[in-house]
Amino acid sequence: MEEYFHSVTLQEDKCIGCTDCIKRCPTEAIRVRHGKARIINERCIDCGLCIRVCRSHAKKAITDPLACIGKYAYKVAIPAPTLYAQFKDVLDINIILTGLKRIGFDEVFEVAKAAEMVTKESAKIIKSQTMKRPIISSACPVIVRLIQIRFPSLIDNILSVMSPMEVAARTIKAKLALQGMDPSSIGVFFISPCAAKATNAKNPLGFEESHVDGVISMRDIYMSLLPVLRSIEHPEVLRLSTEKGIGWAAKGGEGHCLGIDNSISVDGIENVIKILEKVENGKLEDVDFIEGLACIGGCVGGPLTVENSFVAKNYLSKIAKYTKNNSAKIDIYLSDIQVDLTWSKEIISKPVLTLDQDMIKAIQKLEELEKIYERLPQINCGSCGAPTCRSLAEDIVREQANIEDCIFMLREKVRKMAQEMVELSQKLPPSISSRDKK
Amino acid sequence: MKLRFEVDGDEFVLAGEASSKLKKVLMQLGISSQLIRKIAIAMYEAEINMVIHANGGFIDAEITPDKVFVSLSDTGPGIPDIELAMKEGYSTASDKVRELGFGAGMGLPNMKRYTDDMKVTSEVGKGTTVELTVFIS
Structure with a gap:
């Protein structure tokens, strides 16, 4: 079996060898051996549920420290829209984007903007009627990996479009290359609510190599960002996204952005499994689109977030409203930047459950x-x-x-x-x- | 490899449990996902039928390296005219069942479509046996 990087790992010294994580793991990927939890790598889909349920806080997502941006001459932050919903009473996204520049980044490019680009491409594919119904969103990497392991017959239903994170990285790199910048000097860092995204940046699904150079946990950046935000009185105008792209951070956002009425939006990995069972039984062929998100509430419920999922949803709604009516926005011309958003590599099933090849x-x-x-x-x-x-x-x-x-x-x-x-x-x-x- | 599942006729929401379990077993045996999907769809239809029409019953599955054979037997009312029942759109389901999204008259035709061989034997008042076979090539 090839070497496979996982974001979710165990901190041995903290693990007391209880049964909390093994009982909750949706792919039965954990065993307690010699008094410590052991993750079976090929079964782990990085959903982060074990990080959440461990009362000893022995499960951790491996991400990159903020200091690692120093390796690159030109540092770009690509924040997930979930970041916007972590701060109480910060309604203008420009403040957060400006804050990122103050803590060491040279440029920011919103993943929310990329989400809007992904939406356009997805809509094209869905309209073309070439794909099996129901089409299953590929936005949540946990769900894609879940399908590989537990529902391989549904691989053909997965929307073969890159994630907003990847599209953001590719777009900003293409833009900077057009400006004549040396590609090796650019470091693009995703500000992540999620462990699976860290895995995806190293082991992408659907293409060979990710253009994301590092993944920084939202939790890690929160402490650096918080004091800076309070001191920003006149933020730079950096926003590119609209409330639609921002909405991707919560459950239902992708479907809403796509404007598909005949869709199912399901959150929480156990609920997603139930829906995928139904799809496999041929019971949901009349549905156009399924948005399955591993975390409760969608990305705002990610294991690397700071704010509670439901509170963050409240903040997000306020931000979306403010963004629509008050926040300043720049219009950059992305039309001369060509980024192919569709997958170039097939997703293959991972028959980890098979008892014997023979x-x-x-x-x-x-x-x-x-x-x-x-x-x-x-x-x-x-x-x-x-x-x-x-x-x-x-x-x-x-x-x-x-x-x-x-x-x-x-x-x-x-x-x-x-x-x-x-x-x-x-x-x-x-x-x-x-x-x-x- | 033989497996037996009991299907509880009283619990409508439990219908599909046996298909789910068999699906897992087939994955453990390394059967291709396309075949598993065919079997899952056909068996799920048959299992639902057992619950809707016949108050449950027994499912026997036999897996050999060349085929998956599933036999579903009930002691329900039986099917008076099998040929008619096999027609697409023909349904005897109650309104209540239709409200739940079933009873479109596609059950038996779907079973036939997704399997390589399907045999229905039935006697009115005694019960029905549906035998489904999918070959592993």
């Missing part, structure tokens, strides 16, 4: 799995380190666990052994007299 062996293993599962208590306690009894049975047939890892099975075995010991202790050699037997 189907005959796979059938044997599955029969064995069923037999083992029947013996297990089926209460999914998690003490063995696997999330469910079925997943323990699966680990056993994959030779990654033993049946004695189940404490109930172990106890039964110990009881049987104890019984045998008692029976044995009563069987004395005939050479010993009955007097001694007493």
